Amino acid sequence: MARRSALFSAIAEVFGFAPDELGPALENPFLRGRLSTLMTGVETALGTTDPVDALVSDAGLVSVGSARLRVLSDDRGAQAVRPALDIWEAALGRHGVSGRLQLMDATSERWASAFELLVAGVELLAGVAPTFVGDLLPHVALVAILDGDLVERLGSASAREFPGLVALPPPRTPLEAAEALVHEGAHQKFFDLAMTSSVLSARAYRPMGVVPSWSPSDAPPWSVEQTFAAFHAYSCLASLAEVSASGACGRRHPHSLLPVASRRAAELGAWLGGHPELLGRDGRRLVAALGARVGPACPEPPQDAVQSGLPSVTRCVGDWSVVVQAGVEPAAWVTTASSAR
Numbered sequence: 001m002a003r004r005s006a007l008f009s010a011i012a013e014v015f016g017f018a019p020d021e022l023g024p025a026l027e028n029p030f031l032r033g034r035l036s037t038l039m040t041g042v043e044t045a046l047g048t049t050d051p052v053d054a055l056v057s058d059a060g061l062v063s064v065g066s067a068r069l070r071v072l073s074d075d076r077g078a079q080a081v082r083p084a085l086d087i088w089e090a091a092l093g094r095h096g097v098s099g100r101l102q103l104m105d106a107t108s109e110r111w112a113s114a115f116e117l118l119v120a121g122v123e124l125l126a127g128v129a130p131t132f133v134g135d136l137l138p139h140v141a142l143v144a145i146l147d148g149d150l151v152e153r154l155g156s157a158s159a160r161e162f163p164g165l166v167a168l169p170p171p172r173t174p175l176e177a178a179e180a181l182v183h184e185g186a187h188q189k190f191f192d193l194a195m196t197s198s199v200l201s202a203r204a205y206r207p208m209g210v211v212p213s214w215s216p217s218d219a220p221p222w223s224v225e226q227t228f229a230a231f232h233a234y235s236c237l238a239s240l241a242e243v244s245a246s247g248a249c250g251r252r253h254p255h256s257l258l259p260v261a262s263r264r265a266a267e268l269g270a271w272l273g274g275h276p277e278l279l280g281r282d283g284r285r286l287v288a289a290l291g292a293r294v295g296p297a298c299p300e301p302p303q304d305a306v307q308s309g310l311p312s313v314t315r316c317v318g319d320w321s322v323v324v325q326a327g328v329e330p331a332a333w334v335t336t337a338s339s340a341r
Contacts, residue, residue, distance in 0.1 A: 001138055003196035003322070004163070006315035010324040011035045013313045024051040029141050029165035030080050036161070052141055055080050059106040059115075064122040067133045071115065071143045078103040081144050084159045084167070089150065097153050104147040104170060114145050114170035121177025124250075128243045129182075136185030136236065139192055140166050143181075155255065156180035158187040163195070175250040179258060182240050186233040196322070198280030200225060201298070210271050214264065224278050228287075231268035235290040237261035265290070 008026045015038060025031050028050060052070060060073030072081055085101045092099070104111055126133050141164030146154065156168040166184035171177035193199050209221030212230075222230070234257070241258035243249075252258055269292030276284060276295040288294050312325035 001192070002317045003320055004192045006317050007196055007322050007324070008032055008035060010313040010315045010322055011039065014311060014324050022049055024053065025049045027141050027164070028052040028055070029162040030083070032164065033083075033159075033162040055142065057106065062119055062122060064119065065126045065130075065133065067122050067126060067137050069118075069122065069137065069140060069143055071118065071145060072103055073106040073111070073115075075105070077142075077144065078105060081165070081167075084144070084162050084165055085146075087159050087161060088154055088157055088167070092150055092153055097150065099149040099153075101146050101148040101150050101154065104145045108147065110147075110170055111145075117171040117174055118143070118145065118168075118177045120174035121171060121181060124174045124178045125181065128249060129178075129240055132182055132185065132236070132240070136182060136189055139188035140164060140181070140185050142166070143168070145170055156184050158184050158191070160191060163191055164188060172253060173250050175244060176253045176256070178249070179237065179240060179253075179256060182236050183233050183257070186236040187229055190229045190232045193282070193286070194225065194229075196320070197282040199228065199283040199286065201278055201280050201283075204278040210268075212264065213267060214260070224272075224275075227268055228272060228283065231265055231272055231292075232286070232290065234261045234265035234268065238265050266292075 005026060009022075012022050012026065012035060015035070022031070029052070031049060055072060055076050056070040057074050057076075060071035060077070062069035062071060072078070081103055085103075089099070089101055104114060106115075108114075122133070122137075125137075144165065144167040146167050146169060151169045154167070154169070156166065158166050166181075166188060168177070168180040168184070171180065190199075204224040209223050210227050211217075211219055211221050215222075237257055238261040241261050244252075244258065257264075269287060269290060272279065272287050273292040273294040277298040279287060279294070281297075284294050284297060312323055314321060314323050
């Protein structure tokens, strides 16, 4: 978490903002997304600098033990989340599914029930899997409960373009809410690790990937990063499946991934472990920690070199540091993270 904040703080400073000028706004997923698009040249202005709390009314605050969640619940949230909804609608459209998504807010007749079940899902996690509450949920900055004719087709979702934002359909049981939070919380943690740690080697970004056994035979291969993100999520879901297997947590919903999580995690982990050349130092450690056997380490290609004479900002968190440097062209920007370990 501290590394992620340091990274976005460095990016903001390169764009001319004083270190403390944005402050809590750096936790806003929509501001983080804007900073990312500035670096690639897609956008030319920062836009909103609202702190994340400005997007959430009191009706959308969840506090359960050490868990704190912000749930978008009014017009401010509906306006802010629209670009993410457009991304998810477009993704479904590529699969021939058309329609609209919308934010369920506190004025909806179903809001009270959906919100209560979300809270119950957090309480369930705090009771049976408290590690997830401290390990995954802090990476979730905003939750959007969605409505509309596409919500069941979408399921729970994360948008990599907006780090920290997760969406879920109105849960029908506490276990369904808990599963969605673990699934998307795992993705958000992985996204943060991928930004701030040596998870993948430079080789991982070459055109290659895997088609999982449960995908249609004509499906395009997953990228290495997508494979790793899925492996991490399925590993977390497998742990939740184990603690909920007795039925004491309630009945699983019809589309639950809990029954297949362990098998899918094993398949993806075996593939990643068999390709150690695609993994960075931290990636190899994570794959092994999640139970997969990892082949011998390979020499890693050198990172992009920082160029002298160009504006750069360095942030340090313990023995970790990140350097953000602005190139002449957006594609020449360099973000380099390193650790003394």
